[in-house]
Amino acid sequence: MTLPRVRFAPSPTGMLHVGNARTALYNWLFARRLGGQFILRIEDTDLERSETRYEGQLIEDLRWLGLDWDEGPGVLGEPDKGVVGPYRQSERLDIYARHTEQLLAEGKAYRCFCTPEELEAERALAIADHLPQVYSGHCRNLSHAAIDHNLVAGKPFAVRLRIGTDSLRFHDIVRGSVDFPAETISDPILVRSASSVSAGVPVYNYVVTVDDALMGITHVIRGDDHISNTPKQVAIYQAFGWPVPEFAHLSTILGSDRERLSKRHGATSISTFRQMGYLPEALANYLGLLGWGAEDGKSETFTLEQLAKVFSLERVTPSPAIFDFDKLNWLNRHYLKLADPERIAKLAERQFTRHRPDIFPLWASDELHTAEMQVFLASQDPPIQLNSLSKELIDQRKAWFASLLALFLPKVDHLDQLPAKSAAIxxxxxxxxxxxxxxxxxxxxxxxxxxxxxxxxxxxxxxxxxxxxxxxxxxxxxxxxxxxxxxxxxxxxxxxxxxxxxxxxxxxxxxxxxxxxxxxxxxxxxxxxxxxxxxx
RNA sequence: GGCGCUAUCGUCUAGGGGUUAGGACGUGAGAUUCUCAAUCUUAAAACCCGGGUUCGAUUCCCGGUAGCGCUACCA
Structure with a gap:
């Protein structure tokens, strides 16, 4: 049996959200458990929303959580790792174009000259009749003459995949067999027409499939919002004669009101948790537990390494899970107790420096020499100088700070509460x-x-x-x-x-x-x- | 409107045709301490509803309901 290859494919349109982070984590755990490969791919075909600065943030957040990848974009300045790249979709446009040509030549795809207005009318009719919204197939069998006529006339066209009449079914490791009746799916668009803003850009469902196939992905582990897309993707695999991978759709993470977890529920992005003074091992552990349970039904605290030994997709829960800040806090307190005191001291010092710049820094630790911290210190009024203290005084302050932490650390859920909790001092x-x-x-x-x-x-x-x-x-x-x-x-x-x-x-x-x-x-x-x- | 996914304590989950339905977070009580936190002990707390299959369903099947997702030439 060949080793599994999985990927995490975020679009760099914002901060890394805990839901996506969990998806990344489960991919990573699955690959590590089975000795397979974990690939990072950047889905930046939505040029209007994608921003390169988010890519760097994404990579930083994943690394902070403790994840690494065998192939994909590296850190700044490093070339991509892996041989099936490039790993950014924006750099793969010629690959998609080549595959579209192939499909067109083989008659497995066709040009659709229908206008958005015509399609909208069809859709309205279908809704009125209580029928599934499917494409009528108007351009499915145009004669060569008609196609040439439209082409010469310069009519914009989209490219559609010609799919069969069988119902489409796929296997999902988390949910079992999922099938869609044939009459509910129709020839999907592969490439946008020249009339749209993104003229000639292939659509997501198409590129993701081409990429997964060409990158040899064996297991597609992603959010359950992709379930309805899957039959279209399966049809694309079949059109090319590619093997269809296994799928595993992870449930949504909800807020306490059962709505999709969003900013209004509190922190949702990995970088925010980091800033609040959560430890990466706590967040990773919590995310691992959200939608997955250990075989003994009891164990709850796992390091990444331990999780990677026992994780299995078969034990992933299909039902949506509510993000519980209380339980995360409990895990964070747990890891705060276990962590190396010097490490915590450095992290805590940063929090104090943020919240009490009038008193801190106590000493000029390495932690405070990060670019981010320098900007922060310089932006204060008056700007904070990292003073050069005598070694003796630094050691005294360090010892004093350690005893301060020993007293107040048991009172906090996360490190940024420390300044307020130690107001007694x-x-x-x-x-x-x-x-x-x-x-x-x-x-x-x-x-x-x-x-x-x-x-x-x-x-x-x-x-x-x-x-x-x-x-x-x-x-x-x-x-x-x-x-x-x-x-x-x-x-x-x-x-x-x-x-x-x-x-x-x-x-x-x-x-x-x-x-x-x-x-x-x-x-x-x-x-x-x-x-x-x-x-x- | 159509299609799909989901349903065990408040929350995350284990379990599975006959169980005292297990664990954890949170909550209550107690111990400890001047108090808070931590720690220890302890208690309360759940199988969505209706049919069917069965000697027996929380578990299997069907339906309903609710939540969520997709329904785009978004990703």
């Missing part, structure tokens, strides 16, 4: 803290007032630095002196210290604040916080 805002309803409720209690005034008098009486040890000592003294303990003691104290009534333990937060304050990050000290809050 970076965002000490007395007014906001007082006004926040739950805080206000805590502070309104008499015992809370007592705690704050006790704290205030101790700060006044103490002239030096308020170390974590001293602060904890104070809390104990206040407890002993007033009998206030538990949350009545801790909550007001925490508000005064961090602006939040709940959060990590004092044992962890206090050193973080004090150490951070000494690293030149503009973080107020324990003393400054209390003074500001109680108005000393």
């Amino acid at each position: 970076f965002g000490f805002d007395v007014e906001a803290a007082r006004v926040e309803p739950e805080n206000a409720a805590v502070l309104a209690v008499d015992s809370a007032r007592t705690v704050l005034s006790e704290l205030a008098s101790r700060v006044r009486a103490h002239s030096g630095h308020v170390t974590p040890e001293i602060f904890k000592l104070w809390l104990n003294e206040i407890k002993d002196a007033t009998g206030i303990k538990g949350k009545e003691l801790f909550h007001p104290a925490r508000i005064a210290l961090t602006g939040f009534h709940s959060g990590p333990e004092f044992e962890k937060v206090l050193p973080l604040i004090e150490d951070g304050a000494t690293l030149g990050l503009g973080i107020p000290t324990v003393r400054e916080r209390i003074e500001r809050f109680v108005g000393v």
Whole structure:
């Protein structure tokens, strides 16, 4: 048996969407599982909508997800890999033209001189009669004389495939046998007429078939919006006498309202998830699970490598799936825990730099030297300089940042939530803290007032630095002196210290604040916080 | 209008002619902690409807309904 060859064939008309990313992933997994080849082909025949900049983005997104391909366009400047190229449809126009000539010469295709108006009228009639919309076959058997006459007269024509009268059936790995009655399909257009904007450009259903056949694709794995196109494509394979591949149509990904997943449901493009601080392994795992289940019915966490060992198209679900952000978040938290802390630190630093450019960067890590980041830093007002710090200070800041992450990472679904979640350290805002309803409720209690005034008098009486040890000592003294303990003691104290009534333990937060304050990050000290809050 | 695809907890799914219909996310409760997060324990939660086949259907068949897709000289 020959090894399978599959392809992912996106059109570069926008960002890579999670639905397409899943299609790419399943193609890749199928090929890797069976030791076959995975090919990337760019479908840019829609010249009006295609943009080359999207091709680069596409390639970047696929690589970020962890996918690679054996044939197709390479990274910038690299030539295409593979020998059945070119891998951009816009570079294959002569190939299609040659095949059209062949079909015409063999009488398997013919010129159709019908005008759009005539066809529209036919269609209207069919709908009125509750009949399938099919082409009447008006130009199917024109005499040579009539054809020549039209040609000489310069009448524009499209090229249509002459198909048989049998019903068309194909096998789908996900859905079984799918068939279409003969009377519902008619001679499809292969090449657009000169009267259309894209004169002489072959249509999608035609080029995709020619490409798949010439590239030796054995399994066509794609979205289920192509099911209805498949019979036309099968007819084209048959006209050329090419072997018909296996098909596998993947169901649509829907939003929570069961509508097709779109921007209004939240993030949908791979690059957006990346920016939000999702890990590629989490997204790949989630997409792998969306429409596919492991054989044991239980396993859920897979690396790409693990998935590539167990994936099979037979276990792909045919029904549409709703994209569940909660489950993605769970997987992301899972991988955040497993990931190398240094890697997470770099990613987290980028998020802080984006959201808190007043404080970050803490150090000039390699991550911040990307072109994208440079543009961002330079665009800030005032522009941010990547300062050259002493190695000692950099190491101290790195260690401090690591302990910050240890404290706040368990609280986030994705990395871009980190700046907001760690506001206890970076965002000490007395007014906001007082006004926040739950805080206000805590502070309104008499015992809370007592705690704050006790704290205030101790700060006044103490002239030096308020170390974590001293602060904890104070809390104990206040407890002993007033009998206030538990949350009545801790909550007001925490508000005064961090602006939040709940959060990590004092044992962890206090050193973080004090150490951070000494690293030149503009973080107020324990003393400054209390003074500001109680108005000393 | 025509044609096609789909239908198990709220969601992703396992299963399959007789099962306590399994797992996960989410949700509720409890443990832990001053609190939040994390963690652990635990609970509630599903076979779209109607016929048929069968001793027996959630499972097989037919129909309905609903959702989605295609219905272009878009991709």
